[in-house]
Amino acid sequence: xxxxRVLAFPTRAIVLSAVPFIATPELSLYRGIRFGMxxxxxxxxxxxxxxxxxxxxxxxxxxxxxxxxxxVEGTAADSVQKVLFTFYNDRLARIAxxxxxxxxxxxxxxxxxxxxxxxxGGTALSAVGTAAGSKAGNLDDRxxxxxxxxxxxxxxxxxxYLSTFGLVLLSKxxxxxxxxxxxxxxxxxxxxxxxxxxxxxxERSDDDRLKEEAVRRVNKAAFKP
Numbered sequence: 160x161x162x163x164r165v166l167a168f169p170t171r172a173i174v175l176s177a178v179p180f181i182a183t184p185e186l187s188l189y190r191g192i193r194f195g196m197x198x199x200x201x202x203x204x205x206x207x208x209x210x211x212x213x214x215x216x217x218x219x220x221x222x223x224x225x226x227x228x229x230x231v232e233g234t235a236a237d238s239v240q241k242v243l244f245t246f247y248n249d250r251l252a253r254i255a256x257x258x259x260x261x262x263x264x265x266x267x268x269x270x271x272x273x274x275x276x277x278x279x280g281g282t283a284l285s286a287v288g289t290a291a292g293s294k295a296g297n298l299d300d301r302x303x304x305x306x307x308x309x310x311x312x313x314x315x316x317x318x319x320y321l322s323t324f325g326l327v328l329l330s331k332x333x334x335x336x337x338x339x340x341x342x343x344x345x346x347x348x349x350x351x352x353x354x355x356x357x358x359x360x361x362e363r364s365d366d367d368r369l370k371e372e373a374v375r376r377v378n379k380a381a382f383k384p
Contacts, residue, residue: 186279186311187330189254192244194311194330196251198224201244211246217347219340222246238262245337252333256326263324268303271315271324279306279313300325 187194192204201224202209211222224244228237238258245253263271303324306313312329 186306186308186313186328189256189328192251192254194251194328194333197249198222198246201246201251205242211244214245215341215344218343219336220246220248221337221341221344222249236262245334247333247337247340250333252330252337254328256328258324258326260321260323266324268315268317272304275304275306275313275315275326 190204192201196204198211199209205226207224207226209224211224214221214223222245224246226242226244228239228242230236236259240257240259242257243255244251245255300316300318303315303317305315310331312331314327314329315324316327317324
């Protein structure tokens with residue numbers, strides 16, 4: 160699924176139809192995990208090692224942590240294939256859920272909307288449309304529904320390419336900060352790229368000179384006319 164591209168930056172707006180605002184107090188909670196939690200806390204909740212991948216170190220620390228539910232023989236498999244957590248300065252900002260194709264085979268969008276609405280309460284906002292390079296997928300993903308309140312947004316989408324479902328949960332505040340920080344990180348990397356390349360070339364030249372000098376000393380000592 161293109162869920163692997165959920166964290167592609169910079170992001171653009173999701174194409175959504177105009178709908179009434181619906182508040183649901185529990186949107187910020189996913190399987191006992193709440194936005195704002197630290198890497199260590201989320202890892203403990205998921206029973207995985209707290210070793211995130213570092214996306215950016217500056218100007219803010221952006222990290223990713225992957226969780227794949229365990230497959231236990233003799234029990235019903237989890238509908239989730241994997242979950243990607245994104246952290247802004249060690250605070251959970253985004254949750255991207257990729258569903259196992261075999262566990263959602265035959266299910267309609269209405270089936271998933273009904274199940275998600277049962278978990279979060281209320282009715283999904285009408286949000287059928289195409290993702291415009293958004294946080295919910297790539298250009299080929301189709302937005303199926305969205306739930307939101309003042310602080311949190313949950314988007315259900317379907318990958319047209321893989322025909323699989325995905326769910327993206329966002330802390331609006333932390334995710335916005337993450338997006339801005341990553342954009343700034345890209346600019347910093349572009350600005351510093353020439354200096355880094357020059358330093359790399361200089362280091363390689365110094366190493367080459369040291370190796371040449373070492374070979375020279377050995378050969379000079381061993382040379383016989």
